[in-house]
Amino acid sequence: MEYNTQMDAARKGIVTKQMEIVARKEKMDVNRLQQLVAAGKVVIPANKNHKSLDPEGVGNGLRTKINVNIGVSKDCYNLDLELEKAKRAIELKAEAIMDLSCYGKTQEFRRRLIAMAPVMIGTVPMYDAVGMLDKELKDITVDEFFSVVERHAEDGVDFMTIHSGINRATAEKVKNNRRLTNIVSRGGSLLFAWMELNNRENPFFEYYDRLLDICERYDVTISLGDACRPGSIHDATDAAQIEELIVLGELTKRAWARNVQVMIEGPGHMAINEIAANMLLEKRLCHGAPFYVLGPIVTDVAPGYDHITSAIGGAIAAASGADFLCYVTPAEHLRLPDLEDMKEGIIASRIAAHAADIAKGIPGARDWDNAMSAARAEVNFPRMIELAIDPEKAGRYREQSQPECEDTCTMCGKMCPMKNMKKILNGEDLTIK
Structure with a gap:
């Protein structure tokens, strides 16, 4: 029997090779895993074109996974160093790597990374749009945005962060409920700017079905980005964040109707006493979809030590229901991390993930x-x-x-x-x- 995505297979009663591998790693009955994938509570990001992938699962009842960010910028353009970071991240047992390159023609680097990496690879196509298309942001067309997404999918990217939830209504919440730190999501701020400059709706919201077409074709997992994640503890759990989360829950159901796998991205900066409630809100509003958190960073006053502030928040978040932690390095808010920064961030995140797995009673x-x-x-x-x-x-x-x-x-x-x-x-x- 043919299938398009891991979710499609699971709903048809098919146990895929990827499910068998993940079930073995997680010490979980494969039929139970299949049910979780069918229900959207576990994702197995596995692009059909990522041939070197050793698949992992993210979600309910599985080990907490960690992601490592790499990528070049205009000020730090060294592709060989970023590939070295990727190899080191794999050695240090990260389960995912995101290429956040935001300068230059990055396709060659992305393809080299995907070819050598057995771990999940993620990207944010919005970052690549300006460099790849060589145009000013306001002049990029809807078709051009989707051409970038399709290119990333063709190259074998397993999951993509797409900020579909920041529509015109959410943007109004940002403007009418002013924050200390506004929008700190790079991709979210770019889309907010594009909407304002062109007086148009977010193309990834307005033409969401077009995005689902691409993801279904290549089995790309959508990581629904939190454009309105708080960039300071002052801004946590505010109107814009919750408004966007409600939209993400609606978009999750639309993706599942097309058998497209979904993760939800979350905060951000957040005081310790708000973390558990935010995990509950996400799981409730987004129907149990896996939750991918960026920290949370629990205090704003520790630049140089944000791998620690993040590990504190990450352990609490994962113990309270988050499934996937994005690492944070000591260089956060200060500069592009070097190899040693990266190692410290990975170890801190792995400690947080393992501490949470103990609390969650993960087998072994x-x-x-x-x-x-x-x-x-x-x-x-x-x-x-x-x-x-x-x-x-x-x-x-x-x-x-x-x-x-x-x-x-x-x-x-x-x-x-x-x-x-x-x-x-x-x-x-x-x-x-």
Whole structure:
């Protein structure tokens, strides 16, 4: 039996190769996974033209996944460095990479990335439109916008962020309910500007069925972008954000009617006490579709440390229902991240995702922690380092400060509680001088 998308297959009772792989990774019954994909509660982004893909699932009952952003800008145009970042992100076990390049002719880079990457690849075609078409924003036509989307789909992009929810009505909410930070979404601000300059409706809202045609043809998952996500804790959960979320819920149902897979993007900057309620709102208004959050960053005053502010918010968000975390690096709000920034962002996001998986009761999540605890109880430092989320850093710290006794560390030395409890419980003598 033929099918167009993973959702189409699931609704026809077909278990695809991608579903089998994801079910095995997630320790989930494949028929249960098929039901979740059919209901839209799990997506398997898998463009038909992404031949190197090792598929992952995102959504209800699955491990929390993380995404890493790369891409060139006019000020930092080094394609080889961005490919190096992509390879490093894959080594560090990110499940997705988004190419956010916003300058130059990026198709060659995008194709090289898709050809080498076994992870999900996402893009924001709006970023590419100005550079690819070599035109001023206000002069880009509706047909030209869709030509960029189609090119990304042809190249093999698995999921695309499309800001279809910022229509004229949502834009009025932004204008009539002024924010401290206005619209901080790059793609959303470009579409807002295009609508204002041309006095026209958002083409990705007005011609949404045309977008669905492309996504259905290539099995591209739509990541419905949150143009009105808060860029400061002051702006969180305001009228514009909620108005757009309601629209995204309506667009989700229209996509599902065409068997097109959907994720919903979310905040943003947000105080800790608002996060759980926002996760509930998204799941309710968007009918249980997987939720992809950008942070949330829980305080605005920590530039240089926003991988930490984001990991705090990401852990709470994922434990409260979010399914996919976009990493944030220490360079957020300051500059394009370098390789070390990227690593710190990935590790912070992976910690947040794993902490949430423990809270959500994801099968096998606690096994890793229990193995680490057992190694600590045995004072087995090689095993601890092997199990660490960042073995390189753990090993380096151990090497930099050697203790007198090999089975201790330089914090406690002979007073190590793990070592001493082990000895006492084994009936051995104890000397700590």
